[in-house]
Amino acid sequence: MKRLLERIDREILAAGGKRSRSRAVVIEGFFRARDHVTIEELTRSVRESAPWIGAATVYRTLKLLERLGYAKELDFGEGARRYESNLSPHHDHLVCRQCGTVIEFEDTEIENLQDLVTRRHGFHPTAHRLEIYGFCRICASGESAERVR
Amino acid sequence: MKRLLERIDREILAAGGKRSRSRAVVIEGFFRARDHVTIEELTRSVRESAPWIGAATVYRTLKLLERLGYAKELDFGEGARRYESNLSPHHDHLVCRQCGTVIEFEDTEIENLQDLVTRRHGFHPTAHRLEIYGFCRICASGESAERVR
DNA sequence: GAATATCCTGAAATTGAATTTCATCATCAT
């Protein structure tokens, strides 16, 4: 973690940026936070220890992390984007519409078939998104499942 | 086409709605328009023959068509949603980031594998979205490809 | 350790798609 933060710091400097306390707090907060956070959630969490931090800085910092390749922007169609760390390998998502739970999965067979499809159309893929929406095991069974979110 | 419009009309009536000139124009315009239109595009097109129609009506009508199962809302991450007719069978999309071209494809193998994944997690799927972003054949070959959009 | 150029900040203003409000009009059942 320390290593990671130092590495990012160095990359920012190398790109002509400067260090800042607020940004450091946001970056560390992001990697400590649970995955698939919204800006609003992260801002709230980060403000517990650094109440002066403005939302604009959180927005800016996550865009920066995305540019550097450390974060990925997600959109589950909720009206607000989410972000996840880009350190773990590629995966796709199952999103529960009842409780908001997000299950990650990776399926190399699907990925291979996607490559076949793009090749068949002479298409050069740079990214893809596969999300499956529905109800998780818990929400699908019990009618009165807990509402986490 | 006439059949379709009459059927929709009947469903709206059955649901307690009323006929309206503006809505009829929007609905017909939607099915005549090219696929994957934005509200803005459809509004502009519809206003050529019915300049009094407000954007709110176009928004409302497409939400209605979606509720009735005749339209699907799409989001290619452009900032504005797109809509497509839901009459043709399910398919997914290749989206060119250069020229905006959208290629449709269907791959039953991928769909089957998706079912396997959800089953493996006890997840009950209700919908999914698979989009592959990149460059279409034309944009990938020529540097100076035409910018359609 | 100044001096200075440049970056970064938080607050507030702005943007822009989407939705809602509201007074008026249109449609339907009687």
Place this chain on the structure above:
DNA sequence: ATGATGATGAAATTCAATTTCAGGATATTC
């Protein structure tokens, strides 16, 4: 025709996201 209610367009509102801006922080040069 009458009355009830749905639908409309314009304008207002919402809300996430971005931009603006003046002040503050940081790196670099001497």
